[in-house]
Amino acid sequence: xxxxxxxxxxxKSFTMLCATFIILTxxxxxxxxxxxxxxxxxxxxxxxxxxxxxTVWRPDAPKSEGGPFIGALPFIAGSVAVSxxxxxxxxxxxxxxxxxxxxxxxxxxxxxxxxxIEVFVGIPSVVYGWIGLSVMVPFIRxxxxxxxxxxxxxxxxxxxxxxxxIASVSxxxxxxxxxxxxxxxxxxxxxxxxxxxxxxxxxxxxxxxxGVVLGLARAFGEALAVQMVxxxxxxxxxxxxxxxxxxxxxxTMEMSNTVMGTVWNDALWSIALLLMLISFMFIMxxxxxxxxxxxx
Amino acid sequence: MINxxxxxKIATFVFCTMALFVTMILLAxxxxxxxxxxxxxxxxxxxxxxxxxxxxxxxxxQIFNSFLILILTMIFTIPIGLGAGIYLAEFSRETRWTKIxxxxxxxxxxxxxxxxxxxxxxxxxxxxxxxxxxxxGALALTVLNLPxxxxxxxxxLRxxxxxxxxxxxxxxxxxxxxxxHVVLVAAIPGLVTGIIxxxxxxxxxxxxxxxxxxxxxxxxxxxxxxxFNSNSPLYLFRPAExxxxxxxxxxxxxxxxxxxxxxxxASAVLIIIVLLFNITARWVARWLYKRTxxx
Numbered sequence: 001x002x003x004x005x006x007x008x009x010x011x012k013s014f015t016m017l018c019a020t021f022i023i024l025t026x027x028x029x030x031x032x033x034x035x036x037x038x039x040x041x042x043x044x045x046x047x048x049x050x051x052x053x054x055t056v057w058r059p060d061a062p063k064s065e066g067g068p069f070i071g072a073l074p075f076i077a078g079s080v081a082v083s084x085x086x087x088x089x090x091x092x093x094x095x096x097x098x099x100x101x102x103x104x105x106x107x108x109x110x111x112x113x114x115x116x117i118e119v120f121v122g123i124p125s126v127v128y129g130w131i132g133l134s135v136m137v138p139f140i141r142x143x144x145x146x147x148x149x150x151x152x153x154x155x156x157x158x159x160x161x162x163x164x165x166i167a168s169v170s171x172x173x174x175x176x177x178x179x180x181x182x183x184x185x186x187x188x189x190x191x192x193x194x195x196x197x198x199x200x201x202x203x204x205x206x207x208x209x210x211g212v213v214l215g216l217a218r219a220f221g222e223a224l225a226v227q228m229v230x231x232x233x234x235x236x237x238x239x240x241x242x243x244x245x246x247x248x249x250x251x252t253m254e255m256s257n258t259v260m261g262t263v264w265n266d267a268l269w270s271i272a273l274l275l276m277l278i279s280f281m282f283i284m285x286x287x288x289x290x291x292x293x294x295x296x
Numbered sequence: 297m298i299n300x301x302x303x304x305k306i307a308t309f310v311f312c313t314m315a316l317f318v319t320m321i322l323l324a325x326x327x328x329x330x331x332x333x334x335x336x337x338x339x340x341x342x343x344x345x346x347x348x349x350x351x352x353x354x355x356x357x358q359i360f361n362s363f364l365i366l367i368l369t370m371i372f373t374i375p376i377g378l379g380a381g382i383y384l385a386e387f388s389r390e391t392r393w394t395k396i397x398x399x400x401x402x403x404x405x406x407x408x409x410x411x412x413x414x415x416x417x418x419x420x421x422x423x424x425x426x427x428x429x430x431x432x433g434a435l436a437l438t439v440l441n442l443p444x445x446x447x448x449x450x451x452x453l454r455x456x457x458x459x460x461x462x463x464x465x466x467x468x469x470x471x472x473x474x475x476x477h478v479v480l481v482a483a484i485p486g487l488v489t490g491i492i493x494x495x496x497x498x499x500x501x502x503x504x505x506x507x508x509x510x511x512x513x514x515x516x517x518x519x520x521x522x523x524f525n526s527n528s529p530l531y532l533f534r535p536a537e538x539x540x541x542x543x544x545x546x547x548x549x550x551x552x553x554x555x556x557x558x559x560x561x562a563s564a565v566l567i568i569i570v571l572l573f574n575i576t577a578r579w580v581a582r583w584l585y586k587r588t589x590x591x
Contacts, residue, residue, distance in 0.1 A: 004470050007472055008471055010472075012387055014379055015379045015383035015386075016383055018378075019379070019397045021376055022376075022397060025400075025404065029415045032415055033414065033418075096310065097311075097314050097315055099311050100311040100312065104312065104315075115574075119322060122574050123500070123567065123570065124501070124540050124567075125502065126566075127540075127543065127566060129543075130543055130547065133547060134556070134559070135328065191304035192307075192308070193307035193308070194300060217406055220408070221408025221411070223409070223410040224544050228544070228548070251410060251414070252410065255507060256506075256507070269414070272410075275408055276411050280406075282406060
């Protein structure tokens with residue numbers, strides 16, 4: 001019996017160690033990325049304002065020409081543009097599918113669509129990128145205009161990738177609503193569409209918003225699928241049909257071609273740091289939405 | 297003003313169309329990949345190494361690397377993730393400490409995979425001096441997978457009925473005995489399903505591997521299985537390009553004239569493997585559920 005007590009203690013300690021390990025991992029990621037990302041400003045002496053708000057990216061320009069120029073605004077704007085466009089394209093659609101699964105056909109409809117959404121989640125991002133590259137890019141080039149490698153191609157690929165996130169979170173949110181409010185609304189003589197529009201959607205809104213933010217976060221952080229179709233040119237995103245860069249694509253393209261410790265390399269780490277900070281912002285946003293939902 | 301009944305019908309029609317559209321897009325996507333890919337896939341493609349400048353290369357080493365990294369990742373992830381899940385579900389009360397654990401899990405889960413890859417580049421590749429290697433790649437994927445595994449474990453353990461725990465404790469079992477012999481056993485179907493599903497995700501991951509496992513594979517001697525020899529496939533400190541990374545590479549810096557066919561074939565293989573993971577997860581869940589409940 002004493003042995004069992006010791007084993008019990010050991011077991012508990014082991015699980016606690018595992019949990020502590022997660023905390024340590026998270027902290028070390030933050031510390032490592034932050035220390036690298038901040039060295040652009042601390043060691044190389046670049047200004048944060050220039051990094052965030054100027055548009056010239058020539059980190060190898062010599063001092064005699066006034067360099068290095070580390071304006072990351074084109075990438076920040078690129079990420080924002082491509083993610084928001086993807087969100088605009090797919091959100092109404094995702095919510096529509098969620099409504100179908102929870103309100104129109106919760107029986108066989110859901111049984112078919114649930115696995116379909118899971119397969120969408122399962123398809124690796126490089127495969128989405130490859131389909132975008134081999135189907136979407138030529139299609140845009142031949143039928144819409146431009147080179148094909150474009151903001152539009154990136155947004156469409158991202159839209160398909162974030163669809164399952166928004167759809168499944170919205171479905172869950174609609175399904176947790178109590179049956180009473182549906183019945184109450186229908187009993188008052190409302191049609192199903194009126195019930196959905198005026199009762200269910202407002203009630204499920206915080207949950208749907210969570211899904212939308214999760215989708216946005218996924219779009220923001222996606223690297224390879226976007227990089228494969230977006231054309232990778234340093235420019236402000238001023239046209240739907242022109243190539244551009246995002247924060248993730250510039251890191252993907254240039255990290256291996258630069259030497260650690262150079263200004264160029266440091267600037268890329270600063271972009272990674274910014275990416276990390278933005279993903280923290282998304283978590284806080286989700287926590288805010290959830291806490292407001294809990295308060296209601 | 298359209299009357300309410302008509303607009304209800306229109307709305308229903310729109311939602312049904314959307315659902316149909318999603319189904320068709322998926323069928324088109326999968327159909328496209330399989331149609332183009334399966335024309336390329338044959339035994340030679342699946343087993344031979346890629347050739348850099350000539351046509352006719354395969355993806356044999358890449359498939360091997362993918363599975364090796366997956367297995368290694370799972371060996372690291374499952375005990376730690378399960379342990380943390382047990383801690384959160386069974387031992388801890390809601391304190392500030394568990395709140396911190398939860399915040400960290402959530403933070404880790406939301407990090408873009410490329411950021412985790414960059415952390416791997418700094419820590420495993422540079423600080424620990426492992427270079428671009430299977431070990432660095434597997435550990436980066438462990439970081440990526442750990443929060444998912446933890447959440448799955450916690451959720452599954454929480455869904456086990458409390459009566460089972462109480463019955464076990466009432467019989468005089470310690471809390472640990474209860475967890476190992478009662479709770480975990482009851483949770484196995486959920487755990488196995490979750491593990492297989494995350495395996496599918498790990499298998500297709502590429503962004504976190506670019507800067508950890510690298511984008512090259514040295515020539516491998518598939519008759520040498522001594523993990524301490526540097527040309528052995530099992531040597532863990534060699535660069536290892538996975539199947540997903542290969543698809544990216546042939547498109548961005550590939551020199552092979554048949555890059556398109558290679559990407560098609562590799563995508564088909566990747567999709568088939570991931571779908572198999574999905575189907576297996578469902579099938580295993582059903583089978584285990586039947587076995588453990590006796591229905």
